[in-house]
Amino acid sequence: MSAPPGTLSTLALPSSTVTNTRVGSGDVLRVTVFGQPDLSAEVGVNDKGILTLPLIGGIDVSGLTTSEISAKVADSLRKGQYLKNPEVSVEVVQLRSQMVSVLGEVSRPGRYPIPGHMSVLELLATAGGLTAQADQTVTLLRRKNDKSLVTSESDVRIPILLGETSATERTPLDVELNAGDVVYVNKKKLFYIHGEVNRPGSYPMEQDMNVMRAISLGGGMTQRASQRRIYINREMPEKGVQEIKAKLTDPVLPGDVVYVNESLF
Numbered sequence: 176m177s178a179p180p181g182t183l184s185t186l187a188l189p190s191s192t193v194t195n196t197r198v199g200s201g202d203v204l205r206v207t208v209f210g211q212p213d214l215s216a217e218v219g220v221n222d223k224g225i226l227t228l229p230l231i232g233g234i235d236v237s238g239l240t241t242s243e244i245s246a247k248v249a250d251s252l253r254k255g256q257y258l259k260n261p262e263v264s265v266e267v268v269q270l271r272s273q274m275v276s277v278l279g280e281v282s283r284p285g286r287y288p289i290p291g292h293m294s295v296l297e298l299l300a301t302a303g304g305l306t307a308q309a310d311q312t313v314t315l316l317r318r319k320n321d322k323s324l325v326t327s328e329s330d331v332r333i334p335i336l337l338g339e340t341s342a343t344e345r346t347p348l349d350v351e352l353n354a355g356d357v358v359y360v361n362k363k364k365l366f367y368i369h370g371e372v373n374r375p376g377s378y379p380m381e382q383d384m385n386v387m388r389a390i391s392l393g394g395g396m397t398q399r400a401s402q403r404r405i406y407i408n409r410e411m412p413e414k415g416v417q418e419i420k421a422k423l424t425d426p427v428l429p430g431d432v433v434y435v436n437e438s439l440f
Contacts, residue, residue: 195240197240198238198239199271203218204226204236204267206217206244209263216229228234228248230257231248234248243264244264246263249262252259273354275293275354277301277358279362281306281360310364311337314333314337314358316359365377366389371435371436383428398437400435401435404438406421406436407421
């Protein structure tokens with residue numbers, strides 16, 4: 176995308192990229208009636224979705240594609256007996272109504288126009304891809320008035336797993352984005368391992384993480400380690416940090432600190 180991304184409220188695009196997008200309030204269109212420069216104009220769509228053109232006056236274009244608007248303008252010129260066989264072209268000069276946002280751990284967060292059709296995966300690519308700190312889970316936020324997805328909540332929150340696992344639901348990656356959608360890329364969740372392991376430090380969470388896997392990621396136990404003296408320090412709601420005696424098969428949660436004590440003998 177040639178236009179600089181970011182938090183701009185409008186992005187001017189080459190007409191070829193938005194030749195058949197849906198139009199809404201605030202968009203600026205270039206209407207060309209071939210051979211009739213006096214009937215051609217570059218005009219904005221008002222807050223009621225009305226486009227006002229020479230001779231024709233106001234026409235409702237809200238939600239129509241540029242090709243549908245072209246046909247509507249040509250029909251109005253024909254019915255008004257201004258031209259017998261008008262040829263009309265409509266291009267989007269500024270796209271303000273069909274915007275989506277991508278936030279969080281992407282290279283270029285901000286607001287982007289929807290050039291016709293765009294999926295979650297295409298939006299992430301347009302935003303420069305994920306950062307090194309990105310989690311494998313993104314969240315699509317959508318207003319409740321969308322009927323294409325069913326939810327009992329006031330707003331739609333769709334968690335989408337990007338990694339290739341048995342639990343991955345990839346279908347939402349292909350969901351077509353609507354104006355006003357927000358895609359949030361979560362920051363990578365970490366756990367920590369310290370004590371008698373060869374590579375203490377922080378590590379990204381994996382699905383079904385347990386103590387044995389955590390120790391493996393930490394390079395395994397040192398010769399001084401005790402398998403019977405492993406503890407997890409875990410932040411508990413309203414209780415603060417709690418120390419839990421752990422077995423190798425116990426689960427490890429995001430934010431946990433796994434500590435492997437040395438043997439007493």
